[in-house]
Amino acid sequence: MKIGDIANKTGFSIETIRFYEKQNLVKNVGRHINNYRDYGDEQIAQLVFIKQCRNIGLSNKEIKILQSHLENPQSECGEVNQLIASALKKIREQLKLLHETELQLNYLNSLCNHNGASHECGIMNELRTTRHF
Amino acid sequence: MKIGDIANKTGFSIETIRFYEKQNLVKNVGRHINNYRDYGDEQIAQLVFIKQCRNIGLSNKEIKILQSHLENPQSECGEVNQLIASALKKIREQLKLLHETELQLNYLNSLCNHNGASHECGIMNELRTTRHF
DNA sequence: ATTGACCCTATATTTACTTCAGGGTTTATA
DNA sequence: TATAAACCCTGAAGTAAATATAGGGTCAAT
Structure with a gap:
């Protein structure tokens, strides 16, 4: 999926999606042979998560903390509660x-x-x- | 009056007051012989006005517009209303x-x-x- | 072959400050 | 008198979270 497609699907602008990648909020982005970015379900899930977090007013820094809990399911969730x-x-x-x-x-x-x-x-x-x- | 004094009096930080001067929100600031900034009642009034405006969520750009109405009492206040x-x-x-x-x-x-x-x-x-x- | 719709990178701009580096000045104390 | 604490100065860089811009490559259709 190209960046314009995922932008449409998630409601983020193309520029914002590239920005999130630079910030490491969107990860494991592939590339087509022509150097175009290539997105899949994983990136859709990441952007949906980011959207949920932004809807409740969290900063990108805070989103990264929550992402680390997603990635480490065994981590203690006290930090999340706080x-x-x-x-x-x-x-x-x-x-x-x-x-x-x-x-x-x-x-x-x-x-x-x-x-x-x-x-x-x-x-x-x-x-x-x-x-x- | 030195910058620390007016900072105490108005509740703005020293840095913010210097910043406002650079932005031309605070004007006609004098200087002592030693190059320290010198403030008087005019600057207190300016900072009080700025504080009132920030308290109602106006941007520095909008504050400048309102200042121009202060400075031109004959100007039409329709812009202010809007x-x-x-x-x-x-x-x-x-x-x-x-x-x-x-x-x-x-x-x-x-x-x-x-x-x-x-x-x-x-x-x-x-x-x-x-x-x- | 060329036009329009996409995509790329890198850099600059925005807002409203805050922080920092590197120095001068003044005042209070020993 | 020396020196240290408390002030003051400038200019530049950093912050958040994008957004915009410049300059250029790619792709699909006519």
Whole structure:
């Protein structure tokens, strides 16, 4: 299978797939006689796994750790548990921050809806105001 | 005021403040005879403004646009309104995604809480499973 | 034989900083 | 007075996770 085919199948761009190979997230990629990359089921499985991991916000570094557990089925999975728990914690912190951001943006958004001079703009006046000091 | 002082006052790191100057987000920085940077109220106001903007998730590029409205009080604020509305939209999209991520992570987190072999780990088994295909 | 759709490598760009290497300056202490 | 700790400086490189670009080879069909 050529790179364009697996890109279609997995939803990653061609460039991203080549990038993942360089990063050693996609492995054992074969080559045709003409030097085109050659992919099979193994690489599809790898990319599916990567997609699952990215969907839950894991970094490429963390994905490599999980891959090592895939490759060593006898390894103890405590590290996996920790990684997921810590990811969950981070996501919850981000959610909290984003939620506050939404409130503030929503408030700003309500402060001006005309097109006048900037110095009379409710949004600009609010942003100009000193806080947290 | 030296860079360490304004860093303390504003909560930005020294390096970040120098970086902002290089990016022209902090302007008109003076110099002492010994070549140390010299800050005053103008720079404090600039950094406070930057902090407000970063708190609502704006990029440095967007901050520059807002700064140009500060500097040109007669400019029409329609651009400001649009920028905030679009930021709000982006934040809401991010929130939605993050919320889904939290659900999935929470689910994964429930699938294993022991330290056994990875191939028997509920989390790993779930991640190994193909989806969306 | 040539056009369009693919594929290749290597390098540069992006964002928003952070870190590092290699040095000067100032202040406090012994 | 010496020296060490605590500051400050510049310029370049590193980080994450791709994305884009330049310059060129390959393949299938007309």
